[in-house]
Amino acid sequence: MSENRIILEVKGLKKYFPIHKGDKTLFVKAIDGIDFEVREGETVGLVGESGSGKSTTAYCVIGMYSVTSGTILFKGKDISCASSQRPLELKRDMQIVFQDPGTSLNPQHTIYKIIELPLKVHGLAKGREMRERIVQLLESVELPESYLYKYPRMIGGGERQMVAIARALATNPSFMILDEPTSSLDVSVQAKIINMLIKLQKEFNLSYLFITHDLSLMRNVATRVVIMYLGKIAEMAPTEIFFQSPQHPYTQMLLSSIPVVTKEEEELKPKKIKSQGEIPSPVNVPPGCSFNTRCPLAKPECFEKDPVMVQVGPDHFVRCNLFA
Amino acid sequence: MTTREASDYSVVNRYVENAKKAWYKFSRNKMSVVGLVVIVLIILSAVFARIVAPYPKHAGAFVNYAEANLPPGWHHLLGTDVFGRDILSRIIFAFRGALIMGVGVLVMVVPIGTVIGLIAGYMKGSLIETILMRITDIFLALPPLILALAVCAVMRPTLFNSMMAVCISWWPWYARLVYGMASSLRNEVYVRAAELIGESRFHIIFREILPNCLAPIFTKMMLDMGWVILTGASLSFVGLGEQPPTPALGxxxxxxxxxxxxxxxxxxxxxxxxxxxxxxxxxxxxxxxxxxxxxx
Structure with a gap:
């Protein structure tokens, strides 16, 4: 895996949102300096609680937000600008699937029209070809041809997400951002969507940036996992290592809070660390290590010194004062 | 091509299905059915006024003092006026002007207001939005009837001129309505998605946003029809609009x-x-x- 070409590289990415309180301007530090990369054919799971900045990261990469500082390189080219300034070819190569298919599909358009849009914009099909291509895309997400003239409200939530995936696939992208694609769906259809995404990844040689708060899902899907906390990366490791020997206290806390049923599963989990407290507001990030309010192993220096990223193994990085 | 035919059939089927559902929703309120029937009768009588009206000639410059000021009776159901003209016939012919007024004003006003509202709403926060909406506000501040009076006073009092006058004071309402909808719809995820796919601004405005504004626009059009006709009647009441001998309700x-x-x-x-x-x-x-x- 590691010798594969790097497709997306994020360096020192920061995204601050200004908020005006009276005459003072405060900043929500949604992302506060993160570095990671996505390699060809790989799935990087970006995991974090709400407010950790994972969705903001996705929106910066896709261009919905302009970045405050830092660079985003896609296939070696700097793309740290808003989507309106990006070349059309880039928009073809990079696609996003949103969380809720109930809002990401225009309710006034038929499925045909929805999938037709990217094909039309990028001039990928014309005339009679158009219909064939749309049917073909529907088939690749296992939806029947009879859905062509249905409206999004007439089909189920899972099927709607399939349509959103088909729309993203239409332009033959090499990189796809999945922004919690299953979290608004019933558990019964989640597995179906996930299996579909894995199948499509092999079929079209796609790279995924998978945003989620569901850590247990990552075990089956991701090749590498990136844990975010308050706009910064806490730990980054290949999935297997990540689940076997998590290093950061936050990661250990997250893993031990995954609910399990059997005893064997319980033994697989790292030593029990009780989850305490909640994620602080990104407006008032605590000084020192941002995790110090909840960390069971916090030392006095953790309240003063912000830790730096340290490599603890092959492809395994941790940002914690315990390893400095 | 059996699949083609099958899908075409289902398209037709779907329209029938939708029409049935729409009629069910519409007809749940019996009063709206009454309204529809009355409107259809008025439109038919206006179109076929020559056949329907008992005295078609009375719609013009007709004088018969022998039958002047007759009260309602068998020969003249609604009586006659000072020139001896049948009032029912004149009302039926006057419907023509009233309907032309209503339809004409809306046909001019709705596209203008909608396009301005869509552009301003989608470009919210830009200079274009400020310019368009301030112009709208200026027109909105003018009282419609007085503005119409002024326009008609400057130009010749014809039906067309009074329509233009009403248009000038009417389009800002559509611009405001559509502006409100467009400025909230532009934040919808599907609009964002279309932007990320690379759809042009023009297409985002007219393909993604406009279809989601149509229902309220159409509703407002239907409700406005009556008010436009009323405004037209007010104008003709003070002598602006259709000139005698052509009958006008006002x-x-x-x-x-x-x-x-x-x-x-x-x-x-x-x-x-x-x-x-x-x-x-x-x-x-x-x-x-x-x-x-x-x-x-």
């Missing part, structure tokens, strides 16, 4: 007003006609609102 009311209360039928029946047409369009508008509402 003119008929004002002409008869001089002979109240003795020859009450001369102005009361045209006034009732105005009331019926406005009321019917309002009832129809309510029905359309029910029909286009998303609740099942």
């Amino acid at each position: 003119t008929m009311v004002s002409d008869g007003a001089k002979y109240l209360p003795d020859y009450w039928w001369i102005s009361i029946f045209p006034a009732i006609a105005i009331m019926i047409i406005v009321l019917a369009f309002n009832l129809l508008g309510d029905g359309v609102k029910d029909m286009l509402s998303t609740e099942e």
